[in-house]
Amino acid sequence: xxxxxxxxxxxxxxxxxxxxxxxxxxxxxxxxxxxxxxxxxxxxxxxxxxxxxxxxxxxxxxxxxxxxxxxxxxxxxxxxxxxxxxxxxxxxxxxxxxxxxxxxxxxxxxxxx
Amino acid sequence: xxxxxxxxxxxxxxxxxxxxxxxxxxxxxxxxxxxxxxxxxxxxxxxxxxxxxxxxxxxxxxxxxxxxxxxxxxxxxxxxxxxxxxxxxxxxxxxxxxxxxxxxxxxxxxxxxx
Numbered sequence: 001x002x003x004x005x006x007x008x009x010x011x012x013x014x015x016x017x018x019x020x021x022x023x024x025x026x027x028x029x030x031x032x033x034x035x036x037x038x039x040x041x042x043x044x045x046x047x048x049x050x051x052x053x054x055x056x057x058x059x060x061x062x063x064x065x066x067x068x069x070x071x072x073x074x075x076x077x078x079x080x081x082x083x084x085x086x087x088x089x090x091x092x093x094x095x096x097x098x099x100x101x102x103x104x105x106x107x108x109x110x111x112x113x
Numbered sequence: 114x115x116x117x118x119x120x121x122x123x124x125x126x127x128x129x130x131x132x133x134x135x136x137x138x139x140x141x142x143x144x145x146x147x148x149x150x151x152x153x154x155x156x157x158x159x160x161x162x163x164x165x166x167x168x169x170x171x172x173x174x175x176x177x178x179x180x181x182x183x184x185x186x187x188x189x190x191x192x193x194x195x196x197x198x199x200x201x202x203x204x205x206x207x208x209x210x211x212x213x214x215x216x217x218x219x220x221x222x223x224x225x226x227x
Contacts, residue, residue: 042202042217056212091156101147104156
C-alpha cells in the first residue's frame with residue numbers, strides 16, 4: 001500500500017457531461033474525505049465518510065454531486081451535468097481518525113470545456 | 114526570511130536561511146492545527162501538527178508555534194533547502210474536531226533561491 005490513490009489524474013469533459021472519480025484510501029483508514037481545490041486557494045471540504053457511512057456534506061456539494069463508499073473501502077465522486085465552475089482539483093484523503101493529519105492523494109484535475 | 118504580520122502570499126528566501134510562514138486562523142474553538150506542504154501537481158503533504166494545549170512543537174528542521182491569544186500559527190523551517198520550495202497551508206479543525214474536517218487557510222508560496 002503506497003498511499004491514497006486517485007483516478008484518473010486528469011479529466012477533460014464537455015459541459016453537461018457526467019464524470020466519476022475514484023479514490024482508493026490507505027487500507028486500514030476508516031475515514032475518507034473529499035476536498036475541492038481551485039487555483040491559488042486552499043482545499044475546501046466537500047464530504048466525509050466513516051467506513052461506508054457518509055456523515056457530513058458541505059453546502060458546496062450541490063445536488064449534482066454525489067459520493068459513495070459502498071463497502072467502506074474505495075470511494076467514488078460523481079458530478080452530473082458538469083458546469084465550467086466545476087473545473088478544479090478534486091482531492092481525496094484518508095485517516096484513522098486518531099490524529100496526525102490526513103494522507104492526501106494526488107488529486108484528479110477536472111477541466112470542463 | 115519571514116512573513117510578518119499580515120499573511121503574505123509569497124515568501125522568497127536564500128538557501129540556508131531560516132523561513133517563517135505565518136497564518137491567522139479564524140475559530141477560537143479549533144483545537145487541532147496542521148501545516149501542509151503542496152508541490153505542483155501533487156496533493157498536500159502533512160508536515161507537522163499541534164494541539165491547542167501546546168504552544169510549540171518541533172519536528173525535523175520544522176517548528177510550529179501556536180498563539181491562541183491572537184489566533185496565530187507559524188511554521189519555522191530551519192536551513193531552508195531548494196526542496197522546500199512549495200505552497201504551504203495551515204489548517205484548523207474549526208468546531209468539528211471529532212470528524213476530522215479541516216478548514217484550510219490561504220497558502221504561502223515559499224521560493225528558495227540557490
